[in-house]
Amino acid sequence: MNSRLPTDTNDLENNENDSATHDADSKKLTSTIKLEDENIGSIRFYPPLFMQRYSFTAKVLEKHDVKWVADLGCSECGIVRFYREVPSLHKIQLVDIDRPTLEFNKNLIKPRPSDYIFKRENPLSIEIYEGSATDLDQRIIGCDAVSMVEFIEHLYPETLTQVEESVFGRLHPSLVVVTTPNYEFNSLFPGEPRFRHYDHKFEWTRSEFQKWGQDICDRYRYTVEFSGIGDPPTESQHVGYCSQAAIFTSSSPRKINVDIDHCHHYSLVAESTFPHKDKAKLSSDEILKLEVPYTINLLKNGRSLMDADHSSEVEDEDEDQVLIPISRLMNFSTISKIVDEDSLRKFLVENGYQFTGDQSKIIIPLEVEWNDMYGSDYEDFETEIPAGQTISISTNDAQELE
Numbered sequence: 001m002n003s004r005l006p007t008d009t010n011d012l013e014n015n016e017n018d019s020a021t022h023d024a025d026s027k028k029l030t031s032t033i034k035l036e037d038e039n040i041g042s043i044r045f046y047p048p049l050f051m052q053r054y055s056f057t058a059k060v061l062e063k064h065d066v067k068w069v070a071d072l073g074c075s076e077c078g079i080v081r082f083y084r085e086v087p088s089l090h091k092i093q094l095v096d097i098d099r100p101t102l103e104f105n106k107n108l109i110k111p112r113p114s115d116y117i118f119k120r121e122n123p124l125s126i127e128i129y130e131g132s133a134t135d136l137d138q139r140i141i142g143c144d145a146v147s148m149v150e151f152i153e154h155l156y157p158e159t160l161t162q163v164e165e166s167v168f169g170r171l172h173p174s175l176v177v178v179t180t181p182n183y184e185f186n187s188l189f190p191g192e193p194r195f196r197h198y199d200h201k202f203e204w205t206r207s208e209f210q211k212w213g214q215d216i217c218d219r220y221r222y223t224v225e226f227s228g229i230g231d232p233p234t235e236s237q238h239v240g241y242c243s244q245a246a247i248f249t250s251s252s253p254r255k256i257n258v259d260i261d262h263c264h265h266y267s268l269v270a271e272s273t274f275p276h277k278d279k280a281k282l283s284s285d286e287i288l289k290l291e292v293p294y295t296i297n298l299l300k301n302g303r304s305l306m307d308a309d310h311s312s313e314v315e316d317e318d319e320d321q322v323l324i325p326i327s328r329l330m331n332f333s334t335i336s337k338i339v340d341e342d343s344l345r346k347f348l349v350e351n352g353y354q355f356t357g358d359q360s361k362i363i364i365p366l367e368v369e370w371n372d373m374y375g376s377d378y379e380d381f382e383t384e385i386p387a388g389q390t391i392s393i394s395t396n397d398a399q400e401l402e
Contacts, residue, residue: 043188045230045242050078050150052229053243057147057177058082060247061089064175070095070140072133072167073151077105080126084274092126093140095266099130106270116275116294123282124274131266134162136170138263145175150243153180153200168220168248176222176248178213182206184239185232206240213246221252284338288347291334299324300364323361 045052057079061069067090071079074094083092094109096102109126131137133148146167152160167176183203186193195203204212206226213224228241273282273289282290300322326345330336335344345359354363 043233043242049230049242051082053149053179054079054082056227056229056245057149057179058086060175060177061145061147062086064145064249066145066175067091068143069093069145069147070143070173071147071149072096072163073148073154074102074128076101077108077128079147079149080108084124084126087121090123090125091143092124093143094126094128095131095133095140097130097132099267099269102128102130102269109270109272110293111272111274111290120274120276121278123276123278125271126274127271128269129266130269134159134166135265136166136263137266139266141171141263143171143173145177146171146173147177149177149179150181152178153203154197156201164216164220168216168222172220172250174250177245178248179229179243179245180204180209182209182228182240182242182244185230185242188232188236188239204244206244209244209246213248216248217251221250222248223251224248285347287338288335288344289351291332291338292329292344292347292351295329295332295335296324296362296364299328300366320366322364322366323356324364325361327360 047055061083065088066086067088069083069089069091070093071083072095074080074096075098077094080092080094083089092109094102106128109128127139129137129139133151148163148167152163155163167173181196181200181203183193183205186196186203210226213226216222217224225247227245227247228243229245230242232239232241273286275290326341326348329344330341339347348355348362355361356363
């Protein structure tokens with residue numbers, strides 16, 4: 001397969017000057033842009049292309065009535081804003097190797113206030129894991145679907161082969177959705193055709209991608225449908241979509257070829273359980289995972305609205321945290337009817353809450369919430385702006401990206 005490697009393009013990595021200082025390299029990186037999502041030149045995407053990809057993938061899951069999906073290479077977790085709206089889903093698992101990025105974006109999986117008012121018909125749990133797509137963890141075994149959105153192009157060929165075997169061979173879900181850049185579309189961006197991101201190990205033409213997809217089908221007994229996201233201009237239909245997509249469906253019964261006793265490879269970063277209409281199906285622990293965070297946020301954010309009898313019970317320890325007595329949590333019947341105070345304290349310990357020295361209050365950070373509706377989820381550094389050229393982005397363009 002004649003996939004273009006970074007050495008075949010004006011890739012950022014190959015334009016590095018060995019004699020450049022660290023400061024010069026830093027300035028060089030901060031002057032880079034993302035081709036497809038910055039809406040430069042005559043190419044404009046609205047909504048931004050990353051949102052179109054997420055919407056496309058979510059619709060495929062809904063069409064196939066998927067109940068359990070694992071998204072590999074989730075990066076900033078922005079896709080969860082679309083997956084959580086799929087009615088059939090009961091479980092969403094997000095996997096990536098970049099722990100700091102996962103930690104920074106983990107609040108995206110929390111239920112919103114509206115989720116408590118307009119409850120889902122079905123249960124939904126969301127989990128974020130630090131882990132590699134080359135490994136299988138027992139907690140993703142049995143999923144209905146795997147999605148890999150703009151992920152495979154970041155892998156070296158030998159790593160991609162390992163991921164193929166792990167996903168299509170050993171895990172063998174009923175559905176796999178893959179998207180990746182269409183190299184042919186790059187000719188429409190300003191400058192010479194080049195890779196869209198410095199970390200891309202390859203970018204395929206449509207024929208190369210389709211050959212790869214058909215090879216997968218031949219080896220692992222799948223059928224594939226090809227599609228795309230990001231329409232080209234009317235006069236450039238010949239280049240195809242900006243991102244190309246493959247929808248693989250298994251043509252054979254599921255047979256998981258993995259030893260589940262020796263595959264606990266991932267590290268849990270965060271998890272969340274959503275409220276739904278049929279609480280009778282939830283265990284006491286699952287109900288507490290809903291009610292305790294909701295009650296804590298209610299107390300934390302409503303301190304100024306409390307009456308005099310209760311306002312002194314929730315204390316501002318400093319500018320960064322607040323202390324909430326366990327006894328105050330027990331005043332809420334939604335909690336007290338499930339557990340006593342000792343059991344609640346045990347639950348809080350098991351779920352990572354911090355206590356004051358006398359164990360009577362929990363310490364809640366007044367953290368800044370991530371309020372982006374969809375998550376930015378586009379790569380920071382992209383194609384280098386040639387020396388002497390500038391690209392202006394209007395206020396409206398910046399708002400579109402946000």
